[in-house]
Each structure stands twice: as structure tokens, then as C-alpha cells.
Amino acid sequence: MEKLSVNDKEYNIIKLLGKGKGGYSYLATDGYHEYVLKQIHHEPCSYYQFGNKIEAESTDYKRLKSTGIRMPQLLCIDEKEERILKEYIDGPTIYDLVLLDQMQERYIEQVKEMCSLLYLNRLNIDYFPTNFVVKDNLIYYIDYECNNYMEEWNFENWGIKYWSKTAEFLEYVNNQK
Known part of the structure; x- marks a missing residue:
């Protein structure tokens, strides 16, 4: 079993949870509890510019924590x-629920509640x-990425396109094969 350490404490890697723009997220355990261990990567991303990724994780976490959204x-x-x-946080992603036709209106309502907190703080x-x-x-929003609010990237103008089986969602799914 692969092991990775965080501040000299070792964790057993159970599985890869996903790869994002900034890193690989793994399900990890110390033998008692499960965690997400994120390893920052420096692979190019054509549509997003990064500064110091590890610093951004900390800064963004603090910004989001102050809004009161679930994370x-x-x-x-x-x-x-x-x-x-x-x-x-163990559970299916919204992506999985959309794929399985198990998406519920209450999740849209909840993300809109999150938006009201985020928009008050001028964040997306x-x-x-x-x-x-x-x-x-x-x-729960399980990423820490946040950016200054821009209308074109808010939930109503961009995010909602991927929260049901829209053309954009299905195109993304097909490109993953």
C-alpha cells in the first residue's frame, strides 16, 4: 500500500478520489480515521492561471470558511x-447523482443558499x-478554490449548466471516455 506523509506523519493511500486543476486528491487513513490527502501538481492547465498553489489553498480556505458555507x-x-x-466527507458527488438520474431539487436550492453567502462576500x-x-x-463544497466574483462565472450563468443532463454536461461526460 502506498504511503504519503504530511508534516512527517504517514498516511496509507486507499484510492485516488480525483484529479483537479491543482492536484491529486486521495482517500487516506492513519489507521483510525479517513481523510482527503491532496498532493499539489504542476501540470499545465490551458484555461486557468495559478500562483502559489499551496498558499492559495490556505488563503482560499480562510476566505470560504468566513462565509459559512458547508465544507x-x-x-x-x-x-x-x-x-x-x-x-x-463520504457521499456521492453531484456529478454522480446527475449521471445516475438521482439529482434532487433540494441540492439546487442548497447551492443557491451557498451562492447567497458567497455573493455577499463577492466570491465565486x-x-x-x-x-x-x-x-x-x-x-458540501469539497474544493477550496474560490475567486473574486464575476457574473459570467457565477452559478446561474455557468455552474447550472453542469447540474443536470444538459448538452454541456453530456459533452463533458463523452470527453471523459
Whole structure:
């Protein structure tokens, strides 16, 4: 079993949860609890410009935490290894629910409640449905990426296009094969 350390504490990697613009997220355990261990990567991304990714994780977490949206707790940062450890929230993603025709209107209502908190703080998040997990009928934003508010990237103008089986969603699915 592969092991990765965060601040000199080892974690067993259970599986890859996903790859994002900024890193690889793994389900990891210390033998007692499960966590998300994110390893920052420096692979090119044609549509997004990055600064210091590990610093951005910390800054964005603090910005989002202050809004009151539901999200996993940031447990620690290992700047040297460019890794973060955060709370694991077990459940299906909105993406999975859309694929399985199990999407519910209450999740749209909840993301709109999140939007009201975010917009008050002049923030947008990455509304792509892989960034939201449902646990006990509540949605959690499991990424920490946030940006200054721009209308073209808000939920109503961009995110909503991927929260049902729209042409945009189906095109994305087909490009993953």
C-alpha cells in the first residue's frame, strides 16, 4: 500500500478520489480515521492561471470558511511536500447523482443558499458538480478554490449548466471516455 506523509506523519493511500486543476486528491487513513490527502501538481492547465498553489489553498480556505458555507475542515498543510490534509466527507458527488438520474431539487436550492453567502462576500467557487458531495441530504463544497466574483462565472450563468443532463454536461461526460 502506498504511503504519503504530511508534516512527517504517514498516511496509507486507499484510492485516488480525483484529479483537479491543482492536484491529486486521495482517500487516506492513519489507521483510525479517513481523510482527503491532496498532493499539489504542476501540470499545465490551458484555461486557468495559478500562483502559489499551496498558499492559495490556505488563503482560499480562510476566505470560504468566513462565509459559512458547508465544507470540509482543513486539518494541516505541509508546505515543503505541497500536501494538504482535510476532513473526508463520504457521499456521492453531484456529478454522480446527475449521471445516475438521482439529482434532487433540494441540492439546487442548497447551492443557491451557498451562492447567497458567497455573493455577499463577492466570491465565486468552482461550481462544477464533482466539487460537491452529498451527505445526509446536505451538500458540501469539497474544493477550496474560490475567486473574486464575476457574473459570467457565477452559478446561474455557468455552474447550472453542469447540474443536470444538459448538452454541456453530456459533452463533458463523452470527453471523459
